[in-house]
Amino acid sequence: MLRVENLEVVYNDVVLVLRGVSLEVPDGKIVALLGANGAGKTTTLRAITGLLDIHEGEITKGSIHFDGDEITHLDPAVRVKKGISQVMEGRRVFAEMTVDENLKAGAYVNSGSDAVEAAYERVMDLFPRLKERRKAVAGYLSGGEQQMLAIGRALMQQPKLLILDEPSLGLAPLLVQQVRDVIVEINEQGTSVLLIEQNANMALSIAHHGYIMETGKMVMDGPAEKLLRDEDVQEFYLGLRGEGERKSFRDVKHYKRRKRWLS
Amino acid sequence: MIEAVVFAQAGTSPAGRLLVDFLSLGSIYALLAMGFVIIFKATQVLNFAHGALAALGAFLVASFATVLQVPGRWMPGAPLWLRWTLSVLAALALATIIGMVLERIVIRPMLGEELFAVAIVTLGLDIIIRTITNDFIGTQARPLGDPFGTNVWAIEGFTLIPWTIIAQVATTIVLVALVALFFRSRLGIAMRATAFDQEAARAQGIDVGRVFSISWGIGAFLAGVAGIFLSLFPRRAAGVDQSTAFFAFAAFPAIILGGLDSVVGAVVGGFAVGLAQALATEFLTGISFLGVGFAGVVPYLLMLAVLLIRPYGLFGSEEIRRV
Ligand SMILES: Nc1ncnc2c1ncn2[C@@H]1O[C@H](COP(=O)(O)OP(=O)(O)OP(=O)(O)O)[C@@H](O)[C@H]1O
Ligand SMILES: [Mg+2]
Numbered sequence: 128m129l130r131v132e133n134l135e136v137v138y139n140d141v142v143l144v145l146r147g148v149s150l151e152v153p154d155g156k157i158v159a160l161l162g163a164n165g166a167g168k169t170t171t172l173r174a175i176t177g178l179l180d181i182h183e184g185e186i187t188k189g190s191i192h193f194d195g196d197e198i199t200h201l202d203p204a205v206r207v208k209k210g211i212s213q214v215m216e217g218r219r220v221f222a223e224m225t226v227d228e229n230l231k232a233g234a235y236v237n238s239g240s241d242a243v244e245a246a247y248e249r250v251m252d253l254f255p256r257l258k259e260r261r262k263a264v265a266g267y268l269s270g271g272e273q274q275m276l277a278i279g280r281a282l283m284q285q286p287k288l289l290i291l292d293e294p295s296l297g298l299a300p301l302l303v304q305q306v307r308d309v310i311v312e313i314n315e316q317g318t319s320v321l322l323i324e325q326n327a328n329m330a331l332s333i334a335h336h337g338y339i340m341e342t343g344k345m346v347m348d349g350p351a352e353k354l355l356r357d358e359d360v361q362e363f364y365l366g367l368r369g370e371g372e373r374k375s376f377r378d379v380k381h382y383k384r385r386k387r388w389l390s
Numbered sequence: 391m392i393e394a395v396v397f398a399q400a401g402t403s404p405a406g407r408l409l410v411d412f413l414s415l416g417s418i419y420a421l422l423a424m425g426f427v428i429i430f431k432a433t434q435v436l437n438f439a440h441g442a443l444a445a446l447g448a449f450l451v452a453s454f455a456t457v458l459q460v461p462g463r464w465m466p467g468a469p470l471w472l473r474w475t476l477s478v479l480a481a482l483a484l485a486t487i488i489g490m491v492l493e494r495i496v497i498r499p500m501l502g503e504e505l506f507a508v509a510i511v512t513l514g515l516d517i518i519i520r521t522i523t524n525d526f527i528g529t530q531a532r533p534l535g536d537p538f539g540t541n542v543w544a545i546e547g548f549t550l551i552p553w554t555i556i557a558q559v560a561t562t563i564v565l566v567a568l569v570a571l572f573f574r575s576r577l578g579i580a581m582r583a584t585a586f587d588q589e590a591a592r593a594q595g596i597d598v599g600r601v602f603s604i605s606w607g608i609g610a611f612l613a614g615v616a617g618i619f620l621s622l623f624p625r626r627a628a629g630v631d632q633s634t635a636f637f638a639f640a641a642f643p644a645i646i647l648g649g650l651d652s653v654v655g656a657v658v659g660g661f662a663v664g665l666a667q668a669l670a671t672e673f674l675t676g677i678s679f680l681g682v683g684f685a686g687v688v689p690y691l692l693m694l695a696v697l698l699i700r701p702y703g704l705f706g707s708e709e710i711r712r713v
Contacts, residue, residue: 181502181589207595219590221583223707232583235576236595284595 128154129175129211129288129321134189136170138182144170146343147189152288157310157320159330159351161364162340168323169216171340172292175321176213177203193288207236210287214294216323218277222266226257226276229265233280242285249316250279253309271302278309282318289313290321295329303329327364331355339364408672410554410624416664417557418619422641423648423656424564425612431572431651432581432605435497436509440613441638442519443489447614448621448630449523450481452532471537482614489610490603498602502588516635524632533629540623553622560615561657568653581605585651613638640686643693649706658704663689 129152136145145167152158162168173179174186177198191199198206221229230250234243251258254275260268265276274294281289291310295303303326311333314320324330331337334351339360347360354360422444429437454460455477465473496515500508536553543550572578584591584601592598620638621630644663648655670685696704 176593178589178592181592202597203592204595204597207593213593215590215593219587219593221586221590223586224579224582228579228582231576231579232591232596233594235580235583280594 128152128194129319130192131171131175132190132192134171134174134191135187136167136174136179136184137187138170138184140183140185144184144343145174148340148343148345149189150338150345150348152319152321153336154287154319155314155317156335157314157322157333159327159334159337160321160323160340161325161327161330161337163325165342166340167343168340169292170343172213172216172290172323175206175290176211177201177206204236207284207286210285212281212284212286212289214274214277214281214289214291216292216296218270218273220265220268220273220276220280223264225262225264226268227261229276229280230283233283236284243283246283246285250282253282253312254279271298271305274298274302274306275309278306278313282313286318288319288321290323292323293325294322295324295326307333327360404672406549408668410551411668411671412661412665413558414551414554414619414624414664415667416661417554417561418616418625418660419641419644419663420561420657420660421557421564421612421616421619422638423645423660424568424653425609425616426641426645427648427651427653427656428568428581428612429605429609430585431653432585433497433602434505434585435512436505436650437609438509438512439492439516439519440609441641442516442523442635443485443610443613444617444620444638445630445635446488446519446523446617447481447485447610448534448617448634449527449532450484450614451478451618452534452621452630453526454478454481455535456533474535474537477535478618482611485614486607486611489613490607492610493602493606497606498599501598501602520635523635527630527632529632531626531628531631534618534621536622538623540627551624553619554624557619560619561660564612564615565653565657572653577601577604616641640689643689647693647696647703649703651707652703652705655703655705663692666692 129150131148131150134145134148135143137143148167148171150158150160150171160168160171170179170184173182173184175191179185186199189199190197193206193209193211196209198209198211201209221232224232230247234246237243237246256272257275257279260272265273268276278291278294294306294310298306307329310320310322314333322330322334331351331354337348337351337354338345339347339354347354347357349357422440425443426437426440429435429440455474460477460480461468461473465476492515496511497508500511538552541552543552570578572582580591580596581601583594583596584598588598591601617630617634617638620626620634626634641660641663644659645656646659647662648657648659666688667685670688674684674688
């Protein structure tokens with residue numbers, strides 16, 4: 128079980144981005160973490176996985192426990208070995224390497240060759256499309272295939288907890304469905320999931336529990352069905368009212384992302 | 391040029407001279423380029439100190455073999471070739487450690503900084519290593535004390551130069567080993583992943599610091615190997631001197647020609663530059679208006695010509711980007 132308590136994160140010694148974030152991911156569950164742009168979702172992920180340092184970020188308060196051990200300041204590699212894997216925002220596949228090589232890179236911490244073999248079989252079963260494109264250079268895969276590869280790469284570490292950062296971002300509705308189904312399947316195979324999303328509909332439809340974050344704080348949390356029915360959540364995150372506005376807001380986000388990947 | 395003079399004394403035919411020049415220069419450039427490429431391929435760092443590391447490696451061999459006489463005093467009865475081989479191994483081990491230490495104290499703190507800034511730091515490193523090494527070397531060339539010297543092997547009417555043959559074998563072994571490393575081994579895959587996206591590599595649990603350390607170790611080792619061949623007959627039989635680092639620096643055209651990130655490219659580029667320089671030495675040296683050192687400029691001309699046609703070098707990969 129993952130337990131984040133009262134976490135504060137500061138970037139560049141001055142920008143306070145997380146102001147006392149707490150959340151729990153019980154074993155075997157899917158937990159959704161929702162929030163608008165800049166709410167601090169990715170920062171929370173970085174804190175949990177130990178990747179704040181390259182962003183000049185630092186945990187100034189609070190703690191993170193995984194399976195009873197404190198991991199707040201551990202090396203990222205150690206956390207991966209303990210069973211926490213992530214699928215980063217924007218997929219971040221190794222574009223110049225083949226699909227197989229990407230999966231091999233994902234299996235770096237997994238030392239036994241039997242374990243690697245088993246993880247590889249699991250990934251190939253989950254993603255038949257990747258199996259067909261095993262030798263293809265990752266950079267030439269479609270966006271959906273790249274997302275599958277990013278998830279597959281993380282699964283090569285045989286995680287106990289998988290954290291996905293906006294896996295539906297930039298994907299067509301049909302592909303979002305596929306990603307959703309895959310997450311459910313992975314969870315049914317026994318992996319806990321922390322699903323970071325702006326697509327609240329998708330996330331809450333499969334999650335057991337949900338958290339909603341705004342400007343570095345949790346503003347609401349509860350069972351997923353309850354959140355789905357909540358009026359405020361409906362208005363602000365599910366786009367059931369003021370639909371036009373919501374939609375254009377999301378388009379702006381996609382546009383911004385695309386530019387960043389191109390540069 | 392010094393090389394040409396050496397051959398005139400060796401008394402080989404023009405064709406033989408050309409072949410020896412090509413092979414000996416080509417393999418040295420190839421070894422230098424491969425050492426450079428491994429650092430670039432794993433860390434994206436352009437290591438401008440590579441030439442200085444080559445001279446340092448050769449100097450360490452000279453010191454171990456002729457000054458410290460490792461391991462002569464502990465194995466007085468052993469034949470020269472054995473004692474010399476042990477000196478070389480000790481010197482290369484030390485060169486490897488120096489590479490790793492330099493990475494740890496100079497390069498590691500720059501992790502995540504602009505690659506341009508890191509490249510400038512290696513330029514500074516080049517000056518420091520070169521100055522210190524040259525201080526130790528002094529004004530005279532330091533012989534490496536090898537068992538062959540200027541001897542040649544005469545077999546079936548052919549004159550074979552031992553170090554040139556050995557350099558070809560070494561180049562082949564290093565080439566095969568590096569290709570296997572990058573495309574087969576877990577560490578090599580981790581190196582390529584690290585070079586492409588450090589953060590994503592760390593997210594997989596890859597120890598990026600370890601990747602940096604190992605690649606600098608191997609890079610410095612290979613620089614040392616090249617430096618040794620550079621300081622032996624038929625290159626500079628007198629040994630390592632203050633111009634060795636500068637000469638090793640001339641491997642850059644070979645590196646860029648092959649494409650910064652390709653091991654095979656490094657070898658092809660190395661031999662292409664070796665051939666161009668050998669031809670220039672043979673045929674252009676007498677042409678007075680070109681000046682005395684013209685053969686030394688030829689590698690750079692070749693590099694410019696190739697880059698005009700193929701900006702990524704002969705084997706370099708274009709960047710793959712996709713939304
Ligand atoms: N390296 C950084 N240095 C300074 N501020 C940062 C840095 N990274 C993020 N921030 C700031 O921290 C806040 C939270 O960013 P974060 O990326 O965690 O949000 P997010 O919820 O993941 O948003 P999105 O949905 O757009 O991905 C934002 O205001 C952002 O500008
Ligand atoms: Mg984010």
